[in-house]
Amino acid sequence: MQWKDDFAHNQRITDMKQSFQDNVCIVTWKWPEGIQFVYVYGFEADAEIAPDQRDLQSMRLFTREEYKANRGYRARLDTIGRYAFRVYACERADGRMVVFKQQDEENIIRFSTGKARIWYSIKYGRAFFSKRKPVRIELNSEVYVAKEALCYVKKEGAFPLNKDDGTAYPFIHDVNPGRNTLPEIEINKNDQIKLFFTDGKKYGEIYELIPE
Template sequence: MQFMNADADPSAPRIRKLTLAVDDGRCSLRWLWPEQLEAVYVERVELNQVNDDRESEDHSGESSYRGHQQLSSHTQGKLKLYTREEYKANNGYADRITGFGAIQYTVYACLMQEDGPVLIRQQDEENQGIASAGKADIRFAIRYKRSFFQKRKTVLMTVTAEVPVPKEALCYVRKQGGVPLNKEDGTVYPFVSDFAPGKNEMPPVEVAKDDYVRLFFTDGPKYGAAYRLISD
């Protein structure tokens, strides 16, 4: 199975106007079919489970999409063949979603060639959509410990998560003179380990006596679709 960039062939079929609707644990997808297309592949990716290898693979492969690119085994396991007849019979495509997180769906036009299926990769993203399977709560508490005559103080952070949370999802921001309002409002620091379900006590952090700390998502649109960050 291969990928082909639609921009390399203006006559390649494209999926248009993909829409998603979530109701009672089911996600319904509908789109406009090109006249000559008889089948597509639907890809489901749970965004909060995308790893760094996948992301680096996508970025490093951008230039090669002008031609054909072999489909990785990681991606192939997420794909499902779906025909035009099935679409008509079911009035779209339906998928059951449970648990927490955001799910990205991509519908690839599929051309059957002698050496196997070729999937059309679109740059316009009209064939993509994101559905929410529900958000998991991440609660955090921050306490400050300081002796009266000391010029510095200790920050004690506690993170309580409903589900496992990757360390890349969160960061803490330190600001002088007041509590940070957003991730850009101070100095950003990463966490060094993932968060297990339940209560996670962070190692103490020493800061200046007029510094303040707050937790934020490293990428609001991405992780905000999967989690709620709540200050206790």
């Protein structure tokens, strides 16, 4: 296989679309005239590897005949979060595949495969003769979650409305699949705590926080 930087504008892949049918992802695109082969590269949306550094096994050679027979490119995805496919037109020359290195927004489709659920509970201990009370946070996650994704926010007198509505504290440990219990903390008697994503737009597309 050989990458080719210089190719005609009408040899580009365009009009990428994606849908789900019975848990199978279907990707379609507009084929350039005369092109009979493409390479399909699937990857987590924020982890694309540059073409020159990419393992050939990470891409699949796909023919126009297969596309017609299957009415698109079909893949069963066992992942949760943001995913993407990039499609490259290619042609056979001198016994090997020459792949047109198209790196724009026309030959890529990004989408969500669904949200992983994170259930959580916040339990307050009693503090009859103290100005402070113990707090225990427990989480039950469907998947591994990096500690950078979550924080808890403390506010005096009321529950915080968002991660900026109080004092935010980062998680110090990653969250593993299954039940996780954070180290017990102490807060002032009138304080309340709630969990939030550190970046709601980024992590809210991947995970769902659900109070138990």
